[in-house]
Ligand SMILES: [Zn+2]
């Protein structure tokens with residue numbers, strides 16, 4: 001099968017022809033229909049410091065996808081051939097303290113799809129049944145279903161706060177920031193303000209429902225961003241700031257731009273340690289500051305499904321381009337250029353559930369759908 005791979009340490013990816021993955025007990029094989037690119041893929045492609053110490057090539061990359069199950073391994077009970085699925089990208093151990101207390105997103109033994117184990121930029125991907133997420137093909141086409149994984153990040157980060165009737169600022173308008181703007185709007189935020197350095201992202205922020213946007217490059221250094229937030233919010237600090245950029249200056253602006261007693265979520269990941277005046281910026285302001293990562297497994301997935309299926313948030317404007325898997329290199333360059341939000345790679349044909357030749361397990365498996373729980 002075709003797979004986009006990090007063949008060896010160093011920059012770049014290659015398209016390789018590799019065997020279709022074997023499914024072990026408890027695992028299923030999925031024929032990928034759509035997969036989306038993420039900033040994490042860019043890090044691994046460029047082979048930055050983080051990926052050099054985290055990733056062990058050879059590895060198939062990609063962690064956001066949707067497709068159809070074509071084979072199930074022994075002891076798979078709730079997923080069947082033909083099911084149309086996505087997956088939680090964090091394969092957790094199920095046995096540690098975090099996993100057993102409803103905090104699996106913090107499992108210290110997590111293996112991430114496309115980072116620690118072979119991923120989804122390929123014709124087929126194998127995954128344990130326990131991370132499979134059932135989709136409804138009628139309600140969620142592959143190009144939207146693949147976005148559930150990153151959209152879940154925004155659901156987790158934004159809905160950690162009560163946003164109804166609140167002023168909300170989103171600092172950093174990458175996909176997670178842009179999703180968060182839509183979620184804040186759908187949650188009844190009274191005012192949504194957005195800040196970034198990129199004109200395309202700011203125009204998408206308006207599309208997603210931001211009331212006012214600021215290009216931080218135009219206001220200079222220091223407290224200018226916090227000043228603009230207050231100016232755009234009738235002279236007051238905002239109720240909630242979602243820091244999605246990871247820039248040190250934005251962390252500072254988040255703490256200065258929020259009102260006394262306000263709430264901040266730090267979700268963007270700084271590449272270096274950040275200096276914070278804890279006394280002035282946090283304690284004396286009585287702030288609630290949440291530092292969050294990942295998604296709640298699977299609480300966040302249900303909310304994500306309901307928000308997307310109901311049309312509360314329309315993520316289509318954020319799909320800059322759909323391209324065939326073969327064009328992965330062009331797609332990576334476009335994303336890295338800052339001239340795209342989400343790019344969806346088209347892999348197999350929708351609805352095809354033919355097993356790859358040589359597949360043995362799951363022959364004649366009954367086509368019983370895993371339970372899809374709707375509210
Ligand atoms: Zn991602």
Ligand SMILES: [Zn+2]
Nearest residue numbers: 093096099107
């Ligand atoms: Zn665990």
